Amino acid sequence: MSGSQSLKDSVVKGFSTKKVQEMYKGMTKRGIWKSEETLVKKYFLKESSILDIGCGSGRTTFELAKMGYKVVGIDLTPAMIKSAKEMSKELKINADFRVGDATNFEFKNESFDNALFSFNGWDQIPGSNNRLKSFKEIFRVMKSGGYFIFTSHIRVFFSKWAPFWIKQFFRMYIMKPIGFKVEEQEWGDRFFRRGKSTDYGTDMYIHISSLSEVKNMIEEAGFVLEFNDYRNTIAPEDSLLKDSVNCMFFVCKKPENAN
Numbered sequence: 001m002s003g004s005q006s007l008k009d010s011v012v013k014g015f016s017t018k019k020v021q022e023m024y025k026g027m028t029k030r031g032i033w034k035s036e037e038t039l040v041k042k043y044f045l046k047e048s049s050i051l052d053i054g055c056g057s058g059r060t061t062f063e064l065a066k067m068g069y070k071v072v073g074i075d076l077t078p079a080m081i082k083s084a085k086e087m088s089k090e091l092k093i094n095a096d097f098r099v100g101d102a103t104n105f106e107f108k109n110e111s112f113d114n115a116l117f118s119f120n121g122w123d124q125i126p127g128s129n130n131r132l133k134s135f136k137e138i139f140r141v142m143k144s145g146g147y148f149i150f151t152s153h154i155r156v157f158f159s160k161w162a163p164f165w166i167k168q169f170f171r172m173y174i175m176k177p178i179g180f181k182v183e184e185q186e187w188g189d190r191f192f193r194r195g196k197s198t199d200y201g202t203d204m205y206i207h208i209s210s211l212s213e214v215k216n217m218i219e220e221a222g223f224v225l226e227f228n229d230y231r232n233t234i235a236p237e238d239s240l241l242k243d244s245v246n247c248m249f250f251v252c253k254k255p256e257n258a259n
Contacts (some may be wrong), residue, residue: 012076012078033235035231038235039249072098073096076101105141115138151250153206
């Protein structure tokens, strides 16, 4: 089993626990972020179709459906899709939920007008080659002229996280070359556990890219970056959200007449 596949299995395992399912159902009931609503209304045409990637238990999917969009929600974790379907009955909102892998969609070319990858789901795709592959797959299934909106944590060395990056440098470039077992496969990988109330039951994986890395991948996939800024700048009220930290939004456009 490859390292990336092992990490992918770990991500699915982490998001399948009962505690995480309940946590995500709670976030689904609280609904869409103000920043998400602002960008969706600005860039997605009314009644257009949206592929909601990494939909979890439907937090964004249900809101998009209520706003009049034709939305399909996909998630890598079967337990999340099960929870989303349960929430659909509870909220009495019909929505199309499917298990799906962002690096290998089962949709035909140009199936959707737009795409959304919220809540830093893109960051939890193991391996830079797979993160780029997901961008290329999203580009493939989107129609020309459509918009792709996603969020990501951005690596900033000179910040409160500086001690972590110093430690990671030591692990990857000093300990690993001399034979110590190191979980990190790429610079920017991070493994973490949350507090007891939201313990995933396993070390969770996330990759924290630099801004230049994200922009380069956007360009390599064929998209044009239209806008990027931090969530709490777009909507200051989102700084009050307790179940997520500040992240950066990216709005990308698939050029007109692109194949």
